[in-house]
Amino acid sequence: MGSAPSLGEQAYVQQGETQTAVKILVVGHFAVGKTTFIGSISEITPLSTEETMTRAGESIDDLKGVQGKTTTTVAMDFGRLTVSERIVLYLFGTPGQLRFVQMWEDMARGALGALVLVDPERLADSFTVIDLIEQYGLDYAIAVNHFDGTSIRDERALREALDLLDDTPIVTCDARDERSSAAALITLVRYLQDRAR
Amino acid sequence: MTEPDKQEPETAQLVRSYVITNGRNLPGEDQFSLITLVTASADHQQRPARLSPEEQKLLEMCVGGYLSVAEIAGHTQLPLGVVKILLAALSEGGYLITRPPVERAPLATMEILEEVLNGLRTKFG
Ligand SMILES: Nc1nc2c(ncn2[C@@H]2O[C@H](COP(=O)(O)OP(=O)(O)O)[C@@H](O)[C@H]2O)c(=O)[nH]1
Numbered sequence: 374m375g376s377a378p379s380l381g382e383q384a385y386v387q388q389g390e391t392q393t394a395v396k397i398l399v400v401g402h403f404a405v406g407k408t409t410f411i412g413s414i415s416e417i418t419p420l421s422t423e424e425t426m427t428r429a430g431e432s433i434d435d436l437k438g439v440q441g442k443t444t445t446t447v448a449m450d451f452g453r454l455t456v457s458e459r460i461v462l463y464l465f466g467t468p469g470q471l472r473f474v475q476m477w478e479d480m481a482r483g484a485l486g487a488l489v490l491v492d493p494e495r496l497a498d499s500f501t502v503i504d505l506i507e508q509y510g511l512d513y514a515i516a517v518n519h520f521d522g523t524s525i526r527d528e529r530a531l532r533e534a535l536d537l538l539d540d541t542p543i544v545t546c547d548a549r550d551e552r553s554s555a556a557a558l559i560t561l562v563r564y565l566q567d568r569a570r
Numbered sequence: 571m572t573e574p575d576k577q578e579p580e581t582a583q584l585v586r587s588y589v590i591t592n593g594r595n596l597p598g599e600d601q602f603s604l605i606t607l608v609t610a611s612a613d614h615q616q617r618p619a620r621l622s623p624e625e626q627k628l629l630e631m632c633v634g635g636y637l638s639v640a641e642i643a644g645h646t647q648l649p650l651g652v653v654k655i656l657l658a659a660l661s662e663g664g665y666l667i668t669r670p671p672v673e674r675a676p677l678a679t680m681e682i683l684e685e686v687l688n689g690l691r692t693k694f695g
């Protein structure tokens with residue numbers, strides 16, 4: 374085979390020889406700004422994967438009799454950020470949907486924590502995803518993604534509406550802006566530090 | 571992008587996946603997580619190659635440096651499960667080097683978080 378790699382140099386992890394990977398989840402309902410958020414701070418063009426879902430409990434091994442089975446594919450998207458010579462951070466974005474258990478398990482396993490993007494005009498749409506994150510035992514912070522013209526709720530009301538703990542951080546962010554997105558992540562990481570102490 | 575809610579019959583794709591993977595089982599999570607980093611081994615060209623086109627394609631992608639399993643799935647547009655199976659086969663044949671994610675011992679976690687924080691501040695501060 375030819376030895377030229379099939380992707381450009383930028384695609385690969387920098388300093389890969391010394392690095393290991395960690396991940397943080399970016400979750401929230403459909404169109405809340407997850408892809409935008411990840412794209413704003415990722416060093417690669419965000420990628421997505423689709424997972425072929427067999428029905429609960431079935432493995433690829435069971436595919437011999439696939440005729441007539443219905444499966445669902447779901448997209449999760451992700452980006453990458455080299456944070457140090459030792460660590461490369463992946464951000465995984467996904468909508469919160471209960472039935473994609475396998476994907477959630479893959480994503481949640483070993484994650485440092487989660488950033489939950491919330492649209493203040495559609496708070497009820499965030500309940501499922503927050504439930505899921507809690508179910509997987511992940512620590513999280515809330516990032517309120519402010520779309521133009523949406524009202525700014527006061528923090529107490531938001532905390533109450535989402536039934537958050539007193540110490541769960543709430544930040545506002547504009548997912549289109551890299552500094553704003555990074556600031557939200559920084560808030561999450563500082564909170565994770567507090568929780569790990 | 572795929573509508574996350576849409577349900578559709580994908581028998582054809584499943585059958586194709588089954589053929590591509592030669593009916594092999596999904597490797598354990600320990601071996602290939604989403605963020606396991608993978609690259610071609612130094613001597614991958616010396617190996618007696620009898621690779622499928624898909625395995626060949628994945629291996630070529632891995633020649634340029636480290637990529638996560640998720641990135642390989644993203645670039646190839648193959649389902650994640652299929653990618654894991656193909657990578658496991660390549661790894662078994664000695665074509666690949668893998669680097670599992672950081673162990674999450676409490677002490678390591680503090681160090682990791684500190685480094686992530688510093689990295690974010692340096693880049694976007
Ligand atoms: N005005 C405004 N629009 C945004 C913001 N974040 C995302 N959008 C837009 O909202 C739409 C949905 O965002 P997307 O990132 O695809 O949401 P996802 O479904 O959660 O991945 C896109 O058209 C974005 O351009 C924001 O902070 N402000």
Ligand SMILES: [Mg+2]
Nearest residue numbers: 407408409450
């Ligand atoms: Mg999206």
